[in-house]
Structure formats: C-alpha cells, structure tokens
Amino acid sequence: MSIARTARAYICNTQLDQAAIQVAQNAFSGAVGFGAIATGGNSGTTVYVTNLNDNGTGSFRTAVSSSNVNIEFSVSGYIELYSPVSLSSDITINGQTAPSPGIGTFGREISASGKSNIIIRNFRMRQGNLDTDTGKSAFNMGTATNIILDHCSFEYGQFDTVDAVGAVNITVSNSIIALPIGQQFGAHVETGPSTFYRNLWVSAHNRQPLSKDDTQYINNIVYNYQAAYTSADTAGYFSHDIIGNYFIAGPSTTSAGDAYFQMASDQNVYATGNYIDSNKDGVLNGAASNTVGSATVLSSPWASTSLGLATLTAAEAYTYVIANAGASPRDQVDAYVVSTVESLGTSGAIITNQASTGLSNDGYGTL
Template identity: 25%
Template sequence: MLCTKTERRFWRTRMIGSALMVLAAACAPLPAMAAAPARVAASPVEPTKGGAGGRIIRVTSLAKNGPGSLREAIDAKGPRIVVFEVGGVIDLGRDVLEIREPFLTIAGQTAPSPGVTLIRAGIDLKTHDVILSHMRVMTGADGQPHFSQWEADAFSTVAAHNVIVEHCSFLWAVDENMSASGPRFEGRTPAEWRAHTSHDILFRDNLAAEGLANASHPKGEHSKGSLVHDNATGITFYRNIWAHNVERAPLVKGGAQVRMINNLIYDPGHRAVHYNLMSLEWAGHDYVTGQITAVGNVMRGGNSTDPGLPFLMLGGDGDLAFHGRDNRAVDRFGNALPMFGRYGETKARLVEAKEPLASLDGFDILPSGAVEASLLASAGARPWDRAADDIRVLFFVAEGRGEIIDDEHQVGAGYPKLAETRAPFVATDWNLTSMTPRSGRYPGQKGGAQEKLSDRDRAMRGDSK
C-alpha cells in the first residue's frame, strides 16, 4: 500500500531501516528516500547540539581505558565529537562508564562494521549537552550471585540535562535499561527540585530490551525498562521499543513530566506505563502532580504479559494529569486491553486532560496503526548493520515470540564475540553537523532484510552467504 503524506514526510526526514522484511510491506518505495538512516537536523524538539563545532577525537582502541580508548575521549574537556576508527567489543569488566564532561557527541555510526558494543557495562551520564548515537550496551549478570552488588543500569542520566540518546540498543540491564534519574528534593521549591535533577532529555529510536529479572540486583527481581525519577521534567520518549521487561515502560515517579510519542511496548510483564508518587518517599514534602502526554503509542502483550494488563496503571498517593490520544493496547491475540488500571488502594487520582500537557510541535507523529512496522525497521543501533541480538529481539517482537529472562545465557551464548575491525575516519566524508555520511552510505551498510540464519536455513533458501 502507499504511505500517507505523514509517513512519506517521516521517511524522507528520518530514515529507512533495512532490519526487517516487514518494512517492504509497510510503504511503497519512494524515489526521494535516502538509502540509510540519518539524524534529523536540529529542530525545536532537540535540546542540544552536543559537541558540534568541537574538535574530533578518534577512538582507536577497544581497551576499557588508556590511550585511544572511549573512556579517554569521554574524559577529555571541551566541545568534542568522538568518532571510531575501530569496531568490535569494549569489555568494561563490570564497570560503569561515567560521562562528566559536557558538550560531547559520541557518534557510533562512524565505526566500521560491526559497530561498537559495550559489554559487562553501564553508562551513567552526569553532565549536560551530550548526544549519544548508535551505541550498543549489553550489561548482563556475568555470573554474579543473586542479590549481589552488580546492579548497573545499561544507561541512565544522573541529574543531567540537555541530552539526546538516539539509535542505541540497551540489553540485559540488571537495573533499568534506559532511564532519567537524579535527586528528588535538592532545593526548597519544586522549581529548584526540577532544576537539580534530570531535565530536557530526548530518548529517540532506541531499543530497550530483556532487562534481567532474577539476577544480581540486591532487591531481587529487577527487569525494568525505564525509570523517570521524581521531579524530572522535559523527558521525551519518541519512537522507542521496550521489549520483555517486567515493568517500567516507563515508570514515571512523583511530579515528573513525560511526553510519549509513537513508542512500542512489547511483552511487558506486570506493568507497562505506570505512575507512582510514593508517600514513603515524599514524607515532609508537599505532593506535586505528575504529567504524562501519550500520543500514538502501542502496547502489545506477549508470552510474559499478565492477562488483562492495562496500558497505564496508577499507584502511590499523588495525582497524575494525563492526556492520551490514539494509543492502543492489545493482548497477544490482538484482543483489546484496558487503557487504565490501578495498583494500591490509595488516594491517587487520574486527571484526564483534553489538550496535550506538553507541546507536540516539531514531531512527525504516525497513526498508532503504522507504529509497529515503522519502529521494527528503524529503532536501535545501526539499523543498516544490525547486531545478532538486536535482530533476534526485533524478529521475536514481529513474530510474537520471546519472554522475560533472568540471565543472558537463556537467549544464546551470552556476550557477543566480535573480531576487531579498523577503518580510518575521514572527516571530509562526513557532515560534521548532522554526523551523516555525505555519500549517503554508512559503514557496513547492508541491503535487504537482515536475518540471522542457521546454515540449514541458508541452504534451504539457496543462500550461500
């Protein structure tokens, strides 16, 4: 079928992915389409330009630290664009990579195939004006005992602001896969609380999947998608996929303000979107009403999803102002699920708003019926050059397969083992403002559907590759 005008505009300005065959059925080809994904030029919805205009720092080593390493580039001062002349796996050895210096762009799209994957790792971003693109983080339990102290997020902002996290893949977190966090009550007023915690964060086109349930987190079960901590504001989730997380897709805490547009939530366990201002955590502070604006999102039940699970659940003691439009929720058989539910017999109220509580200007918004096919083709790191586990997760979403897991070895051999690759970064071949290749072709770009096939599958299909 032909794309609508909105869909045509979307594909011209955003990307085409080649991850799944489903894309071919979604829209008829358009001659004006680019051949590969590209980041949107700066627009009113983008809170930062990162390190644009700064010096180029080349990552030339897959070592966890030292000369030429990613950590060395991140720790450098001043505006900078981090590019990669090496591809493969960076093993952080159950360490967390902290980003503390502002005005930074990390451009994983510049790496030679197969891109850059961080394992036994997490990223805590503790600064401002950062763009993180096309990186893979696979945290994993790494054999640590249950209830031990390995409890890393795959990615979290910590009292950060003016940040874009786009086209990244976050798998196997032991805490959240992809969050915005910080202190609740630094300062004396709600305005000061908001200024001192995470704010103005854009999560766009990411894959946050397979948070580990009964692994090494000291609290026990902790398969979580995304946490938006109390009083965080200006937090936007645009075109992301959450898959196979017990809950938090996302969890919005007390007084936080969140905008959700065209996201896909697949196989949530006990909760999908939920809001909770906990009286135990707000003792001595006046409650602040939270806000969620949700437009064009899809929740689809899977093998791990509780029967009758609502799209949005309300817990705790504080009120939530909510504007929802064109959201859909279905079980694994396509039967409609309720929009709203509760957990906890408390005085929290859902206050429905007729108009959006956050501006939707500048966003290309697809109808909810077009969201799944679009995101399966585009979300996650390097959709033109998919990693094997990304392909597995996306195909399982498309096929209605998969489940919540406790350990990375339940879905294969564990952490990827990838050969180191090298290629020089030639600055004149790139638009250094948008970090897109002038040729229109990205490193390692592949055509057609990217499937992970066994030797037998290949032989049956007449494919000897």
C-alpha cells in the same frame, strides 16, 4: 495557593520552557523532544577511537574523559568494559561513524551522572551479569541535563536499563530498551521533562518507563510486558502526553490492562490513538485503549509540540519502529529482540541472565 492551582501554574510554565527548547533543536537534523537542545561536543575537537581496548590511548574510555569533544570511531566491534565508564559533559558520541557492523560496549555501566550536554547516537550499551555491581544500570544519567540518546540499543540492564533520576531535559528516541535482568526494569525518570519517541521496549517486568516527571510518550511499541507505562503511587503531580503507542501482550503478560500501571488521580494525562493487542494470536489486531487508570483526563496535550510529533498511528508506529529502532546495522542481539516482537504474542521471555537468550558470547552476541 492550592495544590491544583500550583500544578496548573507549573504546567503552564513548563509549556513555555519546553516551547523554547523545541525551537532550539541543535543536537542534529531530525532531533526531537526536550533533549534536542543539546549541542554535545559538535563544535569541539574531533577525537577518534582507534581500538577496542578498555583503556589507554585510542580507547573509548580515554576519548570520553575530555569535554568539548566530538567522538568518531575507526574501529568496529565490542568494547568489553572492566569498570564503569564516566562520560564528560559537552560530548557527542557518533557510533554511526564506526565501520560495519558497528560499535558497542558490554560488561559495565556507562554513566552520565551529574553531567550536561551529551549526544549519543547509534551506540550499544549492554551491561549484563558480567557486572558484579547489581546496583548499576546499563546507562545512568541521574541528575544530568540536556541529554539525547538516539538510535541506541540498551540491553541486559541490572538495576534499571536506563536510569534518569533527577535528569532534566532528556530525549530517548528510535532506540531499543530490552531484556533487562536483575530488577527487570526498563527506565526510571524523575524531575524531567522527558521525551520518549519511537522506541521499542521488550520483555520487562515494569518501568517502561516509570515516569515521575512531565513526559511525552509518543509512537512507542511495548512488547511482552507485565507493566508498561507507570507513574507509581508516590509520583507527585505530573502531566503525561501518551499518543499513538502500541502495547502488545506476550507470553509473560499476565494482565494486558497493566499497559497503564499505577496511574492515580493526581496524574494529568492526555491519551489518544493508543492500542492494546491482548490476545497473543500472532497477528497485530489490537483495540483502542485510551483510559489511563484513574488519572485526571486532559482535553489537550500539556506539551505544545506533542501533536506535531505524533505523525504515525499506532499501527504505523509498529511498522516504523520494527524497521528502524536501535543501533544500525542490527546485530545478533537486536535481531533476536525484534524477532520476538514480530511473533506478536507467541514468543519472548522476561529473563534473569543474558545467556538464556542462547546467543553466542554468553548471550552478548558477536559484534
């Protein structure tokens, strides 16, 4: 069978698989995309995090060490991690249950590597240079299956902010992926399929995301990029639905056209409703941009649910994402991130150290 016929057959089979996944949206009301099939630990035991300790009874680390648990929080604030945290399969992390001003971790990686069926909502993960292992990421879900991350905030990732190499059926939605240090990369996805929906990507060198899989990329906002949506020359044969996204140049953007980066003819792309604002003039006034490198143009989406998800124009997505992305309520770090985006080209920087933000607590902010 030819490569082209093999690719078409794969796309057809994947469409059937993803249609079944979309019918079984069990994660929570409003869950979308390929990760929505996850049920987490919703039918299991409820476990409460009662302190901000790194480990021990009542700690976050202890809570996530068991499977089939639904985790809630009776405490708010930062949990400083002194070593990476490995999640178990079949868990739900309900950060929205924490008292104001919310809950989060900093200092080390959180890993779902090799695990399955995980839901994380309203949670902050900020690695930063307190982690001496520069090969780690803020969140790692390599070789994981059925994962949904919703209204989360990922900052200061060292290797990647979100690492999903080998991951199957994932959704990242309504989240902030910002200010990576180290490699200065947003997200790396391989295998898939994956859904990136209504996220805010801010001040990364590249990989927003690096998509080596079949991807839905819908109503995202990318600001102050050097390269944004990327497939890379060694990606293989994949399909991409890129709909209603807004790419906004900032002070670190050297070529606004690199919103689509390394998209070769072996990539199949359906692109519509996307805009690029390249003039850095403090006003949202971009122009339509739907020519995605030298990729092969699809006349219709590869995923049957993509058009149904794309309910916002790019301009409407900007307004929505600015108001809603990230963990709630917004803390100092996310407020800083959003304020740079709202400058619409006049502020923002790609950084190597979270302290350069000037925020309290060595740049991690006070939670």
